[in-house]
Amino acid sequence: MRANAVANRERILAAAEAVFGEHGAAGSTEDVAQRAGVGIATVFRHFPTKSALIEAALIRHFEVLNQQASELAASPDARSALRTLIRTMIETGSTKLTLASLLADGTFPPALRDASDTLRRTVHDVLTRAATAGEIRREVSVDEVYLLVRGLAQACATTPTPRRTLDGAINIVLTGLSH
Amino acid sequence: MRANAVANRERILAAAEAVFGEHGAAGSTEDVAQRAGVGIATVFRHFPTKSALIEAALIRHFEVLNQQASELAASPDARSALRTLIRTMIETGSTKLTLASLLADGTFPPALRDASDTLRRTVHDVLTRAATAGEIRREVSVDEVYLLVRGLAQACATTPTPRRTLDGAINIVLTGLSH
DNA sequence: ACCGTAACGGAGTCTCGCCTCCGGTAGCAA
DNA sequence: TTGCTACCGGAGGCGAGACTCCGTTACGGT
Numbered sequence: 001m002r003a004n005a006v007a008n009r010e011r012i013l014a015a016a017e018a019v020f021g022e023h024g025a026a027g028s029t030e031d032v033a034q035r036a037g038v039g040i041a042t043v044f045r046h047f048p049t050k051s052a053l054i055e056a057a058l059i060r061h062f063e064v065l066n067q068q069a070s071e072l073a074a075s076p077d078a079r080s081a082l083r084t085l086i087r088t089m090i091e092t093g094s095t096k097l098t099l100a101s102l103l104a105d106g107t108f109p110p111a112l113r114d115a116s117d118t119l120r121r122t123v124h125d126v127l128t129r130a131a132t133a134g135e136i137r138r139e140v141s142v143d144e145v146y147l148l149v150r151g152l153a154q155a156c157a158t159t160p161t162p163r164r165t166l167d168g169a170i171n172i173v174l175t176g177l178s179h
Numbered sequence: 180m181r182a183n184a185v186a187n188r189e190r191i192l193a194a195a196e197a198v199f200g201e202h203g204a205a206g207s208t209e210d211v212a213q214r215a216g217v218g219i220a221t222v223f224r225h226f227p228t229k230s231a232l233i234e235a236a237l238i239r240h241f242e243v244l245n246q247q248a249s250e251l252a253a254s255p256d257a258r259s260a261l262r263t264l265i266r267t268m269i270e271t272g273s274t275k276l277t278l279a280s281l282l283a284d285g286t287f288p289p290a291l292r293d294a295s296d297t298l299r300r301t302v303h304d305v306l307t308r309a310a311t312a313g314e315i316r317r318e319v320s321v322d323e324v325y326l327l328v329r330g331l332a333q334a335c336a337t338t339p340t341p342r343r344t345l346d347g348a349i350n351i352v353l354t355g356l357s358h
Numbered sequence: 359a360c361c362g363t364a365a366c367g368g369a370g371t372c373t374c375g376c377c378t379c380c381g382g383t384a385g386c387a388a
Numbered sequence: 389t390t391g392c393t394a395c396c397g398g399a400g401g402c403g404a405g406a407c408t409c410c411g412t413t414a415c416g417g418t
Contacts, residue, residue, distance in 0.1 A: 001364090001365095002364060002365065002415060002416080003415075003416090004364090004365070004366090004414085004415065005364080005365060005366095008365085008366090028404085028405060028406085029405075029406065029407085030405075030406090033367095038366075038367080039366060039367035039368060040367080040368075040406090040407085041365095041366070041367060041368070041407090041408080041409090042365080042366060042367075044406085044407060044408080045365075045366080048407095049406085049407085050405095050406065050407090140347075140351070141344070141347060143341075143344045143347070144344055144347040144348045144351060145351075147331065147334050147335075147340060147344055147345065147348045148327070148330070148331070148334075148348050148351065148352070150330075150334045150338075151327070151329075151330025151331045151332075151333060151334035151335075151348075152326065152327070152330045153330075154330060154333040154334060154337070155326050155327075155329045155330035155333060156326075156330075158333070159329075161326060162322075165320070165322045165323055165326055166326065168319070168320060168322070168323040169323045169326045169327050169330075171355075172319065172323060172324075172327065172352060172355035172356060173327070173351060173352065173355055174355070175354070175355040175358050176350075176351035176352055176353070176354040176355025176356075176358075177351060177355075179354055179355075179358045180394090181384095181385060181386080181394060181395070182385075182386095183384085183385065183394090183395070183396090184394080184395065184396095187395090187396090207374085207375060207376085208375075208376065208377085209375075209376090212397095217396075217397080218396060218397035218398060219376090219377085219397080219398075220377090220378080220379090220395095220396070220397055220398075221395080221396060221397075223376085223377060223378080224395080224396080227377095228376085228377085229375090229376065229377090
């Protein structure tokens with residue numbers, strides 16, 4: 001792949017993240033192209049279909065999240081690591097994209113599934129560390145936390161939510177986890 | 180309005196609820212017509228636009244929920260009332276529709292806003308009763324609970340979720356509310 | 359500097375879904 | 389029963405957005 005093409009691919013992915021993050025799956029490929037400063041044909045040359053584009057953007061998102069989660073898993077303060085992780089996962093809005101892709105298709109393509117699983121494992125680590133540190137109850141499962149976090153993310157994504165409210169909700173969850 | 184027309188209107192609303200509940204705003208008007216057993220024109224005669232149709236279906240949903248919530252607000256056992264309410268709101272999947280309409284338009288038409296506000300007030304009642312009964316902390320706001328519930332509903336709507344997991348998540352929230 | 363070719367751009371095609379037009383059907387009053 | 393008319397249904401119009409074709413551009417190896 002030529003150097004120019006690599007750069008374009010990157011610009012398209014960034015644009016896709018922005019557009020789909022803003023309008024969900026309703027965002028149009030032409031918007032993505034325009035925001036990336038390339039022609040439509042270029043977008044379709046790099047990603048043969050709209051789903052492929054969304055999928056690629058999602059994978060990228062998961063990877064970034066996983067990167068941050070890994071760093072947090074290594075942090076000494078398990079409790080605040082958990083809090084930060086939850087905040088990040090919600091605010092990063094990645095789930096807005098997840099939602100979009102889910103609505104479009106319904107099933108996860110394997111590559112996406114991998115990225116998602118990796119992230120889940122890392123989150124699991126953070127939870128386990130918090131549990132052994134006695135910060136949260138031991139019976140709490142990743143799935144439950146995941147459900148709550150994904151839910152909050154989606155809720156915030158669809159309706160503008162004041163920071164106070166979100167903080168309050170997160171606090172409720174954290175209290176529910178620890179007691 | 181002729182008797183026949185009333186029946187059709189009702190059938191269309193029921194069909195709309197089913198279709199939009201299943202596919203979100205992506206559900207097509209023709210699907211609704213087919214499921215209702217009427218022609219497309221009939222749908223558009225009763226509801227001048229797709230948004231109007233979604234709006235009507237949503238209002239209906241809110242009213243049903245509000246009905247159930249009112250009954251729960253009168254229940255003697257404040258704690259279990261709260262639990263049941265939360266469960267119902269999540270399972271009824273109404274929020275799937277909310278989501279749909281929000282994606283389509285962004286702002287609430289007044290009639291819908293009313294229905295939504297009424298429900299919110301009723302939920303507020305249930306919360307206050309639970310608070311005075313000492314079942315939950317006094318500082319929790321309706322908004323926070325709403326956000327959590329809406330989130331769980333959306334999360335469950337987009338991905339199939341085992342009952343155990345949902346129960347676990349609800350438990351976490353309830354513990355977070357009470358302690 | 360030159361050339362082969364990877365990569366680009368945008369006009370055009372095609373499908374799909376919202377909405378309308380008009381001829382047909384059937385409720386309801388007399 | 390008969391007629392008036394409210395109501396229905398399906399075949400289009402129309403616009404939007406996913407995807408393709410092909411002439412043009414410019415990267416990069418020599």
